[in-house]
Amino acid sequence: VFHVKRSTPLDEVAGELGRLEQQGLLRRPAEPPPSGSVTFCSNDYLGLADRSCTGKAGSGASRLVSGDRPEHRELESALATWLDLPSALLFTSGYAANVGALGCLASEGDLIVSDALNHASIIDGARLSRATVVIVPHLDADAVAAALRSSTARRRWVVTESYFSMDADTPDLARLRAICDDCGAGLYVDEAHALGVLGPAGRGLCAAAGIGADVLVGTMGKAFGASGAFVAGGVVLTRWLWNRARSFVFSTGVSPVVARAGLAGLRAAQEEPALRERALASAAALREGLMERGISAAGWGHVVPWMLGTAEASTRMAAALTKRGILVAAIRPPSVAVGHARLRFTATARHSMDDVGRALDAVSWALSSVSRET
Numbered sequence: 624v625f626h627v628k629r630s631t632p633l634d635e636v637a638g639e640l641g642r643l644e645q646q647g648l649l650r651r652p653a654e655p656p657p658s659g660s661v662t663f664c665s666n667d668y669l670g671l672a673d674r675s676c677t678g679k680a681g682s683g684a685s686r687l688v689s690g691d692r693p694e695h696r697e698l699e700s701a702l703a704t705w706l707d708l709p710s711a712l713l714f715t716s717g718y719a720a721n722v723g724a725l726g727c728l729a730s731e732g733d734l735i736v737s738d739a740l741n742h743a744s745i746i747d748g749a750r751l752s753r754a755t756v757v758i759v760p761h762l763d764a765d766a767v768a769a770a771l772r773s774s775t776a777r778r779r780w781v782v783t784e785s786y787f788s789m790d791a792d793t794p795d796l797a798r799l800r801a802i803c804d805d806c807g808a809g810l811y812v813d814e815a816h817a818l819g820v821l822g823p824a825g826r827g828l829c830a831a832a833g834i835g836a837d838v839l840v841g842t843m844g845k846a847f848g849a850s851g852a853f854v855a856g857g858v859v860l861t862r863w864l865w866n867r868a869r870s871f872v873f874s875t876g877v878s879p880v881v882a883r884a885g886l887a888g889l890r891a892a893q894e895e896p897a898l899r900e901r902a903l904a905s906a907a908a909l910r911e912g913l914m915e916r917g918i919s920a921a922g923w924g925h926v927v928p929w930m931l932g933t934a935e936a937s938t939r940m941a942a943a944l945t946k947r948g949i950l951v952a953a954i955r956p957p958s959v960a961v962g963h964a965r966l967r968f969t970a971t972a973r974h975s976m977d978d979v980g981r982a983l984d985a986v987s988w989a990l991s992s993v994s995r996e997t
């Protein structure tokens with residue numbers, strides 16, 4: 624028996640890049656212009672982007688025009704090196720990254736298999752692509768395999784988060800990788816909530832599973848304390864995004880100040896492992912304390928969801944905790960399905976064990992005060 628290697632979605636993308644090049648339409652990052660050059664293609668009409676009053680925060684144009692800055696390249700190369708991937712491309716936000724990447728990696732007639740609990744930005748990106756979207760039950764790898772096998776679409780993608788931020792759970796990424804390889808599908812993993820915190824040296828859950836995603840999305844707005852986001856993977860991927868991701872091409876480049884802040888956040892996360900250890904230790908203490916109070920927190924890791932069911936129950940509990948100085952978001956529909964409202968505690972490196980103790984005392988108080996009311 625011999626296997627014919629099936630072409631993957633990114634092989635197709637490589638072909639399309641070749642065609643763009645033949646037609647003279649391929650855009651590439653330009654070399655920095657000679658010093659002393661005069662720019663006649665920025666949108667910095669009043670010349671304020673470089674003034675100290677704006678914090679020199681503007682890049683003045685899309686990166687394809689004149690908005691490309693050394694700060695972008697530095698952060699992209701630091702991210703790619705850290706993740707052991709050939710390249711990365713910055714977007715202004717994780718929302719823009721997913722909408723832009725998915726929007727140009729599939730098109731009409733293609734298939735996107737998407738976890739039922741994927742983030743809104745993934746849902747919107749999949750819709751924009753016009754591909755057929757099959758939504759599979761949460762974490763159901765068998766359903767992913769069945770959806771791929773029953774489709775004859777040319778390009779097929781499996782899209783998932785690595786750490787679901789509302790449920791604090793994780794798909795079997797090694798299994799999804801094997802299923803994708805078997806079917807010639809691409810694996811697209813959004814690690815927005817994992818990077819910096821989970822996996823070996825905080826490098827995420829693909830790294831923990833020992834797999835490579837074809838497309839890996841991360842944001843600088845969560846663990847790295849800045850904003851902006853990136854898509855990382857092979858050179859074919861980032862070259863395609865440079866040419867076709869509309870939220871990248873048709874938008875002002877990420878602020879160089881934000882890129883610098885992102886790099887500083889990444890460096891801190893790399894150099895201070897105590898930060899993620901503290902966040903995870905706080906989460907573990909919080910989970911344990913909730914359990915002692917008869918509450919079973921779902922999932923694992925730094926997000927600790929307390930399932931309450933109704934929107935009313937979760938807002939009432941959140942209000943009671945606020946009275947005790949503990950701020951926790953009540954997560955209600957449409958962020959989660961009807962009947963799945965919850966309180967979502969997130970443990971961070973800023974929490975001390977005293978803070979966790981205070982939160983648990985507040986939970987005890989809230990439980991008794993809510994039960995007195997009802």
Ligand SMILES: Cc1ncc(COP(=O)(O)O)c(C=O)c1O
Pocket residue numbers: 716717718719721742744784788813815816842843844851852
């Ligand atoms: C899985 C996932 N992807 C992307 C985003 C969007 O990231 P950003 O806040 O950088 O737009 C979020 C934000 O909550 C998210 O949870």
